[in-house]
Amino acid sequence: MSGEAWTTIESDPGVFTELIERLGVKGVQVEELYSLDADSLQAFEPIYGLIFLFKWQAEPVARPMYPEYEERGIFFAKQVINNACATQAILSILLNRPELDIGEELSQFRDFTAGFPADLRGEAIGNSETIREVHNSFTAPHALLPENPETDSEGEAFHFVAYTHRDGSIWELDGLQPGPVCLGEAGQDEWTQTAASAMKKRIAQHASHDIKFNLLAVTKCRRTALQDALTDNWVRCAALEEAAAGSSPAAQELAACRHEGARLSAALDAECSRRAAWSDENLRRRTDYVPAVFNLLTALAACGELKGLVAAAAAAGGGGASGNGESSDT
Template identity: 40%
Template sequence: MVEELYSLDESNFKDVRPVYGLVFLFKWTGDDERHTTEPQNEPGLFFARQVVQNACATQAILSVLLNCADKIDIGETLSDFMTFTRDFPPEMKGLAISNSETIRSVHNGFSSQEPFVTDGKDDGGENQDAFHFVAFVPFNGKVFELDGLKSGPVNLGDIPGHGGNLASASCSGIHGDDWLSVASPAIEERIARHSAGEIRFNLLAIVKNRKHVATEERQRCMRRVEALDRELSSRGRVQQPEAAALSALKQEENFALESQRAAALRVAEECDVTVALEEAKFAQWRKENMRRKHDYVPFAVKLLDLLAQKTDFDDVVESMKSKAKHREDARTSAGEGSEGIK
């Protein structure tokens, strides 16, 4: 699943571990290539060139998933796709993504309805800013930046304590999330390239489903409780009348086991709360996706039609035209004033 992060602080990552990969959104500029090191190939690493517009987010997520197939159950469709494209060059892999009916269907299924075609310019006639997604993943003891607009993956360095050992696991692997200490400075460096006033960035973490994490933790806690119950039963729990007869050591040991049991039950209860919160969050996401993808144009057209039957729209239109003209005159006056000062 995907979790949005609001900083690169260690505490932020701690709450969502394990982190399989990061997806970073930033304002794209044409001179971005000048600031990066030379791309290099890495055996076994999935990297695809982006060959279609407005697909960088989907491609960034795929870059994480397909490089973590040993840690994530990516399903039959993506497994087959990964096997099919294994020996393809980056350009062919990009074409394979664009030609995959399943991937295209899922991608389009999450796009919002665009009933009106725009010219790609804002209200002032200026071209709108372009934004781009890139992925950061650990692989074979190294951290890579995967940008579909580049010719290949960029090696950001070795994971601390890993030394590029190819025998070690990729994607979180045996060194946990140490790879984040390599990826975070690279993201901070990207942010620093922009002007101080630029705040339009977004950081997403591809993580294990938090509901599954909590469920597995709860199961571990309950197994621990059952083991402690068996231990206490075999030892005999301390009853008040018997306390004086028991040795101080046995009382202390039993008390320690009871404390461990209570602690495990508390963690299990916290996991229940987490599961409930995650289920509520997913339900809310489903509602938001339904609303975002729904086509409201027929409803809006019908509403305007009914209003037109009961309202004199000519007066409304003239009023709006007048307000628009006043705003335009004000912008023009402000522009002339600025030119005069210069």
């Protein structure tokens, strides 16, 4: 197994969307969910998979695994790499949705690992330079990482679990388990409700003492969906223009069509702006600001202004820093 470290990455739709694109996948993005009700899920259809991030705790009762999952074409990999659970959850969805264009790299990876046991598939993920480099690309090159990067500031470990639909069934894919869990049969149009019910049960287990969780949906690229809808709208408006001459109902329908076109165009512009903002945020995430800060502090010290600024900051913060300019926090 490769000795290269995997860094933690932020649970953020902009991060995961760019990660998916940099792996070569086309037409897919990630959205954050604030509710698991039917209307919220319907707003993001088609949904290819759901991701549940939660504070990990040992399961009091072993979850029932589905032993014949390979016979049904399910891709499942054990997590054997620290900090890889976010990317592994995404891969568990992408590699189990045959209708997606996952690109040459992931297609070759899926073919190469076909027939591998789950632990060797996990090793293969760890040994993939492409997957590791894309995963690590959202961290600054010289970032100062905590000694145990799998935990938060309170020493709590967090974990990602994926849910998806394949071969007529809903699957829970958790790399810390020995195999996938089959949550039952469902059609493509209703599987998300069953998966949502399973996530609600897991949330309820922690609701009394913990609210640290996050929900994400892997969906069709909104820019692509809006552009397709806008193209259809243009075609429909063009047909209505020919029929509108001398026809009041057709003229009214044309006005409604043009109004819908304006709405779609505004939504597409807003989505493009959101993508640009995601790109800017990701650029900041991978930028190493330490040299700039170091040089700034050096320059302030050289001109004799650093101690005064530190003292002023300490006074403004209620004495949060000592008089010698060193932080009192550990």
